[in-house]
Amino acid sequence: MPLDPDYDLFALVAEAGSLSAAARAIGISPAMASKRLARLEQRLGVRLVHRTTRRLVLTPAGAQFRDDLIPVRAAVREAEARIAGETAAPAGRLTVSAPTSFGRLHLAPHLGSFLRAYPAVALRIDLDDGFVDLASAGVDVAIRIAPSVRPPLVGHRLATSRRVLCAAPRYLAERGVPTSIDALAAHRLLAADGQMPWRLVAPGTAATIDRPSAVATNSSEMVRELALDGAGIALRSIWDVGDLLAEGRLVRVLVPWEGSTDSAVHAVHLPAPRVRPAVAAFVDFMQSRIDPDGWALPPAAVPDRSAPPPHPA
Structure with missing residues (x-):
């Protein structure tokens, strides 16, 4: 059963931070979008957004509702895809987050090949040196460089990181x-x-x-x-x-x-009963493009392991 359309409207408002942008996305007027948002707030008995002259800001209740809707909307999309028999082919929106340098050097050169292999995927790349919250940011896959991946995230080790x-x-x-x-x-x-x-x-x-x-x-x-x-x-x-x-x-x-x-490069995503085909395809693709042993030092920079290290005091 499709999700309540007012929920979808609110999710779009939360993503865009703009009522007019959300209205354009679903083909209604800003006035109608405002009316439907007010109707949703009245039905729930709580204010979801603070309206300012420039943008909409989520209230604490609105932020919580947005986070709660993310897995629900994902599950609905997956259920619809199964019913339509579309689960075999990766398709739909795929948002990937990566550290700035890694994204520029080791994602960007391969993305053309990925899109040629999976033309039905609508790819978005966000570069950010911080640890992005996948749920609140709507990120499907993130590249993390860290010793380990903490639950509840699911991690796929891509390579060591010397x-x-x-x-x-x-x-x-x-x-x-x-x-x-x-x-x-x-x-x-x-x-x-x-x-x-x-x-x-x-x-x-x-x-x-x-x-x-x-x-x-x-x-x-x-x-x-x-x-x-x-x-x-x-x-x-x-x-x-x-x-x-x-x-x-x-x-x-x-x-x-x-x-x-112990530092390594990981591809991580949120847990799900069944990983979306686009997510699985991207992880598999990156694993095929990155040497799991990591990047080698150039010959001139390889250390002499026969020399004893200087010990700290």
Whole structure:
């Protein structure tokens, strides 16, 4: 049975933040949309949105109702697809969220192939360096770079994610090359919000570095650009800076120290009795495009494992 049309209207309003945009999406006038929204609020006995001159803002009750509707609407769409016999072919809207750098470097080059393979999928890509709430953001698949995937999310490991300390030759020429973990105290360190502390490992030892970034930023790409410009030392993933290390534009420091080895690239989605074909197709596609062993260091940047690591004090 189709979902109450007023529920669909409210969900569109919540997604767009605009009554007129929601009205256009379903082919009614803004006045009619406003009337139906007011009718829904009256029926539920609660205000769902605050109306301002510029946009609509969800009330706490409205935000909760939106979150509750997400799995309900998904289940209805899935039921309709099963009845129509459409479950075999991936189709419909698919929203994917990924970190900015990873999306640009390792999603974008493959998306044309994905769309050619699945032309009925309407793809949206959102790039965000924060951990997006899949339910509230309406995201079907997110790329997460983390040690593990916490329930209730379902995770599919795509690859390991090695991280190394690196800096531009210009910075090292000006500030000197650190020769021990303790020496980092005299250097400018670069990290995006949430990327500190650094948990570093070397054969037989480990260390934690927890210092404010020399430049505060919410952008991981900004950290890479700052490091390239000689602003400090950064802990970066090989998938992000491997080419720069190969070209000598960045140089590894404190070899053989690396970021903790449990970090990995995952594709995650919300749990469901049956995963939508478009979601399953995208996860399978990315698994076919990414080497599960991760990205290799260029030969010039491979550490000498025979040398003992400098131990932290």
